[in-house]
Amino acid sequence: MEEIADNLATIRDNIIQACQRANRNPEDITIIGVTKYVTIERATEAIETGILDLGENRLEGFLQKYEALSKKATWHFIGSLQSRKVKDIINKIDTIHSLDRKSLAKEINKRANRVIPCFVQVNVSGEESKHGLPFEEVHNFIDQLKNYSNIKVIGLMTMAPLTEDEQVIRNTFRNLKELRDQIQVNKWEHAPCNYLSMGMSNDYSIAIEEGATHIRIGSKLVGSNQ
Ligand SMILES: *Cc1c(COP(=O)(O)O)cnc(C)c1O
Numbered sequence: 001m002e003e004i005a006d007n008l009a010t011i012r013d014n015i016i017q018a019c020q021r022a023n024r025n026p027e028d029i030t031i032i033g034v035t036k037y038v039t040i041e042r043a044t045e046a047i048e049t050g051i052l053d054l055g056e057n058r059l060e061g062f063l064q065k066y067e068a069l070s071k072k073a074t075w076h077f078i079g080s081l082q083s084r085k086v087k088d089i090i091n092k093i094d095t096i097h098s099l100d101r102k103s104l105a106k107e108i109n110k111r112a113n114r115v116i117p118c119f120v121q122v123n124v125s126g127e128e129s130k131h132g133l134p135f136e137e138v139h140n141f142i143d144q145l146k147n148y149s150n151i152k153v154i155g156l157m158t159m160a161p162l163t164e165d166e167q168v169i170r171n172t173f174r175n176l177k178e179l180r181d182q183i184q185v186n187k188w189e190h191a192p193c194n195y196l197s198m199g200m201s202n203d204y205s206i207a208i209e210e211g212a213t214h215i216r217i218g219s220k221l222v223g224s225n226q
Pocket of ligand 1: 034057159202216217218220224
């Protein structure tokens, strides 16, 4: 298995190059190491390499890593979340990337003991298999969240469709940024919406060119075959 430090160096190089192309500052990009495929030992190695933001997409995987590592990392929950499981994680995670419906917002608001920074997950491409709120519903949805005092919408999140077509991927990210810009015009106190969580192992350079602030990288950083 490749060294995480080598993978991280490559990713940082690519971030710098993408930022140069887009006239952006590399310091504005947060790398979230997605540890869902790997062991606690490998996640520990990631932390020791300097990756302090970790992402998990399932409750069991998250709890297992959290019990072993808790305070050593900032925890991002990036997978779809069943409302009845919210209480098990809400006061352990730092940020949720998958807020996509009112029932989930209601449960988070009820169970959280503090304000939870959340990304609203958007299904930009309209693929049926994808989680996330339909593009057209996002504005109204976020407007309605103002009644939930334990939720702060810090940004939007999406996953690009599975395709080799770079233009399709790029358009997905570009559309999410445009939506983010429109939401920011409202200057809602509960939804500053400054961030864009988009880009994974195979498309993070494109995502950065299109405005990503949080990239979620698993296989090309910590590996995927353990
Ligand atoms: C697994 C996963 C990732 C990381 O995927 P890689 O392609 O391995 O980088 C990012 N985001 C979400 C929501 C995921 O489920």
